[in-house]
Amino acid sequence: MTVSPIHFGTSGWRAVIADEFTFGNVRLAVAAIAEHVRSQNSSPTLIVGYDRRFFSEEFARTAAEVLRSHGVGVLLCDGAAPTPAIAHEILRRKCDGAINLTASHNPAQYHGLKFSGPDGGPALPEVTHDIEARVARLEKKPATGPGLLPDTPASAFPRISPREAYLARLGELVNFAVIREANLQIVFDALHGCGAGYLDRVLEGQGIRAAAIRTGRDVLFDGTGPDVSEPNLVPLRQALRERKGQVGLATDGDADRFGVLDADGAWFSPNHILALLYNYLVETRGWHMPAARSVATTHLLDAVARRHGTTIYETPVGFKYVGELIKQDKIALGGEESAGLSIRGHVPEKDGILAGLLVAEMIAVQRASLGEQLRALFARVGGEYWPLRTNLHLPEEVQARTVERLKEDFTTFLGRRVKYADRTDGLQLNFDDGSWILMRLSGTEPLMRVYTEAATPAAAAQLAEQAQAWIFGTSMSAQTNASVAGMKR
Secondary structure, three states: OOOOOOOEEOOOEEEEEEEEEEOOHHHHHHHHHHHHHHOOOOOEEEEEOOOOOOOOHHHHHHHHHHHHHOEEEEEEEEOOOOHHHHHHHHHHHHHOEEEEOOOOOOOOEEEEEEEOOOOEOOHHHHHHHHHHHHHHHHHOOOOOOOOOOOOOOHHHOOEEEOHHHHHHHHHHHOHHHHHOOOOOOOOOOOOOOOOOOOOOHHHHOOOOEEEEOOOOOOHHHHHOOOOOOOOHHHHHHHHHHHHHEEEEEEEEOOOOEEEEEEEOOOEEHHHHHHHHHHHHHHHOOOOOOOOEEOOOOHHHHHHHHHHOOOOEEEEOOOHHHHHHHHHHHOEEEEOOOEEEEOOOOOOOOHHHHHHHHHHHHHHHHHOOOHHHHHHHHHHOOOOOOOEEEEEEEHHHEEEHHHHOOOOOOEEOOOOOEEEEOOOOEEEEEEEOOOOEEEEEOOOOOOOOOEEEEEHHHHHHHHHHHHHHHHHHHOOOHHHHHHHHHOOOO
8 A cells, every 4th residue: 555655754755856746746736735725715825935946936826727627716915925824815815724834843855744723823734634535535536637837828827916015914913113213233144035125125014124045046045955954044144244133034935933032142042032021922912821831841931921920822833733822822933943933913833033023122122132031041930941943864764662661651761860741742741840852753854853841951961862762772973963952951
């Protein structure tokens, strides 16, 4: 029995170009989406967007062709567009959703497809399961076409631009006046992705000093990929120092994730940014409301909530779950440790552009570096929180063995007493001293992720090292190919 190559993970379907991400499979996935939306509405209209990856325009035209052949109206974006801008356009036009051809932050050899519903948020599991079931049925039918390059030119479809309406919305959410008055020098790194022409343009339009780098298209993304990780932002650090900027901002390939460098060029943990912004929004917007975080995200958010007399919603990994709480107006801010954020009154989707702008506003108002603000927040909540994420490329047998071992009940782990276990997503073990560890398989990449948090960076790193040794059943091995997405300052 063959396994379908089309599977929707944490954030859409992603695969290697020309391996599983082919024109034939794109046609299959889009045909299944067309069937799904027509089951909800007899005359649906979908936006089709795309990023700056290899063959993005061609994949988008393929999607548009298939949708039209299945009786679905198409609005094709007139250029590469950020995921949050497309989400905003869905809501503004009251469409039935969007198909976005993007692999977000994944390396250059990947492409992907995200499907959003009429609420602007990522499709929930019940929707993607229905689409996958339709794919399975369609796979059994004879092919209706060769699955080659699309024949229809882009001009054959109605074209739209989500830019101006989205930038106008940012003007309602961000206090640009205080940024301008503080005379901040902002340096922006688009990492050759969709944030170019959006974050830099809105700053320019607001009369704010800003410099932008890597705004041109490069389908190889400098050979590193459009991820806002610390190693990828070395060019931003250099530009920040050269221009003597107060903050460096970055967005990933589809601009749904954010990266931040402090004034001294130090990479700043998304976890810490989420906590600082939550505290800032409660104090400046008067939003005395809960926040939402995934199970993999820092408990510093919980400490901030306690300080303000609010609470925290915990979700599985995947912003779609956080987005549901934004739609219901239950939270002031929702975030994930993987640099995803949105706020009350905005789209139920990650927005790296908005996140960066709110960081700039916070710096302008507080008149202090992010490092200074974090130290002050630690003092206010009465403790320090240092999260770390380690990515493990495991041999198949080690991964299978670990998945089985994680089903066990633990009263102690790594010599620590387990206060309570949380199986919201993977297995999280919380210890008496407030430290914790989470082990789970990635929903977007062939990895096992190990998340740890403790009162010092060294303690978090030690916990991660001990967990890796436990996973392999021995001391650390060179075979692990472990990469650490550090949360250090």
